[in-house]
Amino acid sequence: MVCSAQGHLYGISDPFGERAVYPVFDVEWYPSNLVEEKNTSAARRIDAIRRLAGSAAKFVNACDFDAEGETIGFNVLRYACGDKETEALRAKFSTLTKDDVLVALRQAKPQAGAGLARAGRTRHLIDFVWGVNLSRVLSQSVLSSGHTYRMVSMGRVQGPTLAFLVKRETEIREFVPLPFWRVSGKFERNGMHFVARYSKGRVKSKTTAEGVRDDCKGKEGVATSVVKSTLQVSPPPPFNTGDLQKEAYRIFGFSPSRTLTIAEKLYLNALISYPRTSSQHLPPSINYRAILRGLERFDRYAKLAKNLLEGTPNPTQGTKADSAHPAVYPTGEAPRRHLNPPEAAVFDLISRRFLAAFGPPARRELATVRLSVGGHEFLLSGGRTLYRGWIDSYGRYASASDVNVPSVAEGDRFRVVKVAVEEKFEEGPPRYNQSSLLEKMERENIGTKATRADIISTMVERGYVEGDDMRVTDLGLAVIETMEKYAPMIVTTKLTRAIEEKLEEVENEVRGEAELLRETIRSIAQQLVGLSENEDAVGREINAALAATVGASYVLGPCPVCKSGQLRIIRSKKTKKRFVGCSNYALGCRASAPLPQRGTVRTTPKACPHCSWPVVHVMAGRIPWRLCVNPMCPAKCEWKKA
Amino acid sequence: MKCVLCSREAVSDLCTYHQGAKRKVEASYRLWTEAYGEMEWKDYLDKVKRNRQTGQWAKEIAEMLEGL
Secondary structure, eight states: OOOOHHHSSEEESSSSOTTOOOOOOOOEEEHHHHHHHOOOOHHHHHHHHHHHHOOOOOOOEEOOSSSSHHHHHIIIIIITSOOOOOOOOOOOOSSSOOHHHHHHHHEEESSSHHHHHHHHHHHHHHHHHHHHHHHHHHHHHHHHHHOOOOOOOOOTHHHHHHHHHHHHHHHHTTTTOEEEEEEEEEETTTTTEEEEETTTTBBBBBHHHHHHHHHHHOOOOEEEEEEEEEEEOOOOOBOOOHHHHHHHHHOOOOHHHHHHHHHHHHTTSSSSSOSSSOOOOOOOOOOOOOOHHHHHHHHHHHHHHHHHHHHHOOOOOOOOOSSSOOBBOOOOOOSOOOOHHHHHHHHHHHHHHHHHHSSSOOOEEEEEEEETTEEEEEEEEEEEEEEEEHHHGGGOOOOOOBOOOOOOOTTTEEEEEEEEEEEEEOOOOOOOOOOHHHHHHHHHOOOTTTTHHHHHHHHHHHEETTTTTTTOOOOHHHHHHHHHHHHHGGGHHHHHHHHHHHHHHTTTSSSHHHHHHHHHHHHHHHHHHHHEEEEEHHHHHHHHHHHIIIIIEEEEEOOTTTSEEEEEEETTTTTTTTTEEEGGGTTTTEEEOOOSSEEEEEEEEOOOTOOOOOOEEESSSOEEEEEEEOTTHHHHHHHHHO | OOOSSSSBBBBSSOOOOHHHHHHHOOOOOHHHHHHHOOOOOEEEEEEHHHHHTTHHHHHHHHHHHHHH
């Protein structure tokens, strides 16, 4: 008899369940329907499992083999089946193909230990205690100071992640670019023209750059060295979760959470292996040849797979390992249903990455020519692919552009056609996007492969960040500013990373979970003191930011049409576009106006002298500008006529 | 006290963010004059304000200093 859990059937809650009560450290596991109101099916499922368990002689836990799956299985066996977690057998598999599942069930063994499940349960407890206490103290501060409840959350990983974004946002907003100059030379030999760059790169002084140009005027260039080298480019390693998410973002623009959701669907359809993995290894046990034979049945992979099957398939392996699952790979099974375009895209990416891992290294020729002109050196470099190797398998996802270098020998002379000096400015620090933020979280070792994408989405939902380029809102800035002032440890990576390391020790059964929980509670309690003692100040500061984000930024001024409503910036739920509308819309006022969809729109206290509609301040592109929001403003009509 | 450029709490007339931006704008002037050979303070502020790489708070500071 097989029964499914379909996600977590048990969740954590505190006995009070009141959003005003904190601190709460006395928490327990409860059926999910008692924890989340919308999870109505959990009670029926638990009841069904309980009835089946009553007459079962043997139990096999066949949940996904990772911390989440272990936690789900452990809780079901303990609470629904009646303390069967130690006697149950464990079936482990990485794909849902019929063969793999049958083999896993036949080979199910008693669990050697419950480290993974204990670590998973402890992580849930810590994250709950952390999130519930900090979020409640922040939300209550906002309520008591502003008389309106607003959910202001702060999680164990969310805090340091938001702090990264705030640090970068501050650097971007206070950035002043420095000027520099690029010098390049246009040369000619035997009727052939080419452009070479000044060897010293950025020139920090205009006088120096112009000096180089003047020195080269009327001079002849000589090729002083010609260096050619061949570079071997190895195939990329097989995908782990993070690499797949980053690559899907780079190529298709999919957010990390969207990619994971799609990958999970492909896994449930037995098309790919388990997608939550840190591994960049493809062990021989997955049977390379069988998978390649499967891929041979797809028209688009047939030739590539056939070529690989003619030799001895041996994939490139990455450095990252995961004891639970191999890297993500296609099972070789054909889809039994039509894949929608995003699913087909992710499936193709995974399949091609798998094929590329078996491909031979590519070879590129690099060439650099040094030209001497008037005592200055110019460089001409380029590269071309000599042998495509794995690049053919990775197809359009690989980037290998060719820049040909003209055939030149040492001592060849060139006519200087022109030396140009171009004024440039330093670029500001790059904004994080969902992919680079995910990479940062991985590098800092905070969060897990399963939770990082959701944490990023939560920050967007809470209004701490907005847009694809993860701009931090005034609210996000205020939350971090407040935390740094009253509970600084919460937003540093030090504490959360230390917990991650200790959770690994729980997983390896060298540390008890109760000890770690006690330690964490002590740390949280210390930080809560700073926040609760300054509840008024915390609430005031966050409310001011909320007013800036939600209130002041959105109310433009009195409506000149109905004279009693307020014109506001509204974002359409349907189109997600912003526009101006009147607060008296329900009473019949139809005053509305379009707004620029790019950049930041800020309110100003000014009204247009021509039509008395509000004027907004728009920051989009080079220069900030002011705009009367009235599309029928007489000044605009005159301008159009002109 | 409120920041003259935004609604945040301020110690003097600017919030900590705008104070940081002001320090950057002032410190960069020397580097700009070194780069261009010479440059008037007002020209510098105008160029900083109009430069698309300049950050929002630095632009607001440049605009404020230009009006002084």
